[in-house]
Amino acid sequence: MSSNDIAITVQGVSKRFELYDKPSDRLKQFILPRLNRLTGKPPRDYFREFWALKDVSFDVRRGEAFAIVGRNGSGKSTLLQIITGTLSPTTGLVNTNGRVAALLELGSGFNPEFTGKENVFLNGALLGFSREEIEQKYDAIVGFADIGQHIDQPVKSYSSGMVVRLAIAVQTQVEPDILIVDEALAVGDALFQKRCYRQIEKLLNNGTTLLFVSHDQEIVRTLTQRAVFLNAGNAQKCGDTSDVLFAYREFLQQQEEAAFLDLQQRSQTILKAHSPQKSYGSREVEIQKVEVFDGRGSPQSVFYAGDEITLAVECVCNVDIDNLNVAFRIVSKEGIKVTTWGTLNEDMVRFESAPETAFWSRKFAKGDRFTVRFSGRCTLGANLYEVQAVVAREHDQYYGNQQVLHWVDDAGHFTVILKNKEYVFDGVCDLELRSELNVRVQHAEAQST
Known part of the structure; x- marks a missing residue:
């Protein structure tokens, strides 16, 4: 140059x-x-x-x-x-x-x-x-x-x-x-x-x-x-x-983790070395793998907009633990954060009516393995997407006091395409707002006619 x-x-x-x-x-x-x-x-x-x-x-x-x-x-x-x-x-x-x-x-x-x-x-x-x-x-x-x-x-x-x-x-x-x-x-x-x-x-x-x-x-x-x-x-x-941003986020996470441990008066923690798979966290619970499935339960990497999609996050517990939240983030190829969702989002609705059914309330023992599956209709626009996954311990029943146990970037990828003659829209996603026609006839004009 x-x-x-x-x-x-x-x-x-x-x-x-x-x-x-x-x-x-x-x-x-x-x-x-x-x-x-x-x-x-x-x-x-x-x-x-x-x-x-x-x-x-x-x-x-x-x-x-x-x-x-x-x-x-x-x-x-x-x-x-x-x-x-x-x-x-x-x-x-x-x-x-x-x-x-x-x-x-x-x-x-x-x-x-x-x-x-x-x-x-x-x-x-x-x-x-x-x-x-x-x-x-x-x-x-x-x-x-x-x-x-x-x-x-x-x-x-x-x-x-x-x-x-x-x-x-x-x-x-x-x-x-x-x-x-x-x-x-x-x-x-x-x-x-x-x-x-x-x-x-x-x-x-x-x-x-x-x-x-x-x-x-x-x-x-x-x-x-x-x-x-x-x-x-x-x-x-x-x-x-x-x-560079991943390295920065990993650094910030390490700083937050150190501060959290200090507040909890914990003298020891096991931090694993930086993973080439772009992951970080204390790993008291680890994400083993993240898979993307279609509506029939088969692994899939290409979807039409409107198809059923499932994100499966498999974890293993390295300690006895509770108050967990398993979540995902979907990022477009341009680096735009499209959406995030987690078990805590669903638990917040359950806490008042049926707190015992909340995922957050469940206690896990050391050695337990579990898989959380997120399923729904894919309404994302045509693009290539990255799945990021996280398992965290939430010390409150809302997003306010979080300890990241394991975060994984590039956990999965999938592509969304459009059926050009059946289901077409532009932009990040389809908000599924649909039209409704309401015709009001002017009676005076109708009678004179």
């Missing part, structure tokens, strides 16, 4: 911050080491080192949508600031090819004393546009921001949502070569977020490179092709978005 195909290069980037216990230590660090060197004494540091980034490297191709994921404090925002040039790396190299527009901190680049209109021209100038060029784009910017007469009011009078609207409008309507977004869209309302994502997709189709940070894994999966997972400043994994 030639250098002209690369929009962003991050090579061996590390960033060190100096942490001081008290303000006087900062003054000592400024003065005393210099005096020590003059007098021939070994200098002493009055700070503690904190490495926000450690030897991070990756490339982003032109026109590519690339995500950075990780927990708060993992180094994502620091890395974005280095890429945009507002922060210098301690070691390493960053190179960007093209005009960069960044949405980092709320209201960054805005003068609160200026009106919205004045800030539009100010931001345009910072991005390298002339006043004439911004005037050509002004109506589109104001229309996208949709803040009405407030455009002529000082930005300091804006709500946080209005500031984000204006900032996003400027950065996206000027059609940058590289667009960097750091959680800015989380502040906007749902309707505005949808408009922003449509605009981002339009920019991507026009060749803009996107560097995207979000905690919303479904948006990351839908919007980006590749990603890097940061943890404590280290690049844990870099590659296809689906693989």
Whole structure:
């Protein structure tokens, strides 16, 4: 791949911050080491080192949508600031090819004393546009921001949502070569977020490179092709978005599991090594296999929309246990979570009328094997689907305090096709809303006729 195909290069980037216990230590660090060197004494540091980034490297191709994921404090925002040039790396190299527009901190680049209109021209100038060029784009910017007469009011009078609207409008309507977004869209309302994502997709189709940070894994999966997972400043994994998100989810699960065990004052747990089958959990109950059957009980991988389908989840208990929930998730090939369902969903209806019949109330002994079968009519749209399965211990009679015992990705796959002359619909699924004709005859017109 030639250098002209690369929009962003991050090579061996590390960033060190100096942490001081008290303000006087900062003054000592400024003065005393210099005096020590003059007098021939070994200098002493009055700070503690904190490495926000450690030897991070990756490339982003032109026109590519690339995500950075990780927990708060993992180094994502620091890395974005280095890429945009507002922060210098301690070691390493960053190179960007093209005009960069960044949405980092709320209201960054805005003068609160200026009106919205004045800030539009100010931001345009910072991005390298002339006043004439911004005037050509002004109506589109104001229309996208949709803040009405407030455009002529000082930005300091804006709500946080209005500031984000204006900032996003400027950065996206000027059609940058590289667009960097750091959680800015989380502040906007749902309707505005949808408009922003449509605009981002339009920019991507026009060749803009996107560097995207979000905690919303479904948006990351839908919007980006590749990603890097940061943890404590280290690049844990870099590659296809689906693989990176799995590694991230597995990491989060391990963190949650550790916290849960600590709360329960449990001193020991058996955690198996990462499985190549993409599974994780404490495995007090394990999923042995997941099978997909048709209406006759035969294994099947291709269904017509409208066919009967059964998902069978076979488990084995490694300890005496109760309060279980066996569930599945169906994900489309685009990574969209289509639906989830589990035994707890059905149990919540039973708890008041017949709690003894609930699956959650059943006690299992060590060595018990059981299979849960989910059956129904397949109303999914034509697509390829992945089945993910989970067995969890639910400490409440609703989804609120869950301990994942075993989660399996890629547990099964199936394809749905349509009978083009019998049963056709478009989209994710058929909601099975059907028409009914109700004709009302006008009596006066009928009599005159």
